[in-house]
Amino acid sequence: MPALVYLHGFSSAPGGNKGTFVRHWAEARGIAFHAPDLNLPTFETLTLTAQVEAVEALLKGLPAAPVLVGSSLGGFIATAVARRGAPLRAMILLAPAIHFARRRMTSPGWARYRERGEMEVFHHGAGRPLRLGPELLRDLPNWADDEAWRIQVPTVILHGRSDEAVPLAESEAYRDRNPGTVLHALEDDHGLLASRSLECLRTELEAAFG
Numbered sequence: 054m055p056a057l058v059y060l061h062g063f064s065s066a067p068g069g070n071k072g073t074f075v076r077h078w079a080e081a082r083g084i085a086f087h088a089p090d091l092n093l094p095t096f097e098t099l100t101l102t103a104q105v106e107a108v109e110a111l112l113k114g115l116p117a118a119p120v121l122v123g124s125s126l127g128g129f130i131a132t133a134v135a136r137r138g139a140p141l142r143a144m145i146l147l148a149p150a151i152h153f154a155r156r157r158m159t160s161p162g163w164a165r166y167r168e169r170g171e172m173e174v175f176h177h178g179a180g181r182p183l184r185l186g187p188e189l190l191r192d193l194p195n196w197a198d199d200e201a202w203r204i205q206v207p208t209v210i211l212h213g214r215s216d217e218a219v220p221l222a223e224s225e226a227y228r229d230r231n232p233g234t235v236l237h238a239l240e241d242d243h244g245l246l247a248s249r250s251l252e253c254l255r256t257e258l259e260a261a262f263g
Contacts, residue, residue: 060127066178213241
């Protein structure tokens, strides 16, 4: 039986709502579950490179190709790991921040961070604001070529039509350039915690392990 690996989003932690839902689903079926803390090396010194390398190290220790569930930034990390050749049974991406690096390099909301090299971010895992330092800013250009990625892993995306954090168009574009991808556009926001969204996630988990 392959393992189930959950990758949480930016300024979050493994024990969030979706991570807990996925963990309970796996434990009820006796499926090995892993949810690494991706605040690496720390949230203040966060880099995408450290996150990707940590997930790759985890996957190398597994006996079989796992199912990878990635939420928001965790969805981007999942695609990066897949693109670099990690063996995966399937990916389920939840409102994936496909263009995280490019958007952070250009979005008005992060202009002050780009100017100062630091910003305060409310961290949902810690329950309080934390400082984000310049390491992420320096690392972003290494991951900004994502539009060129072509990934051969069977992939399902769940994305809310009312998502104000990550545009649905990003998932639509990803699906269009990766023909093996299925996209479910749901009546939900970025959280994907509506009952129909969770039921869709449950269905896709069952299919991935079927």
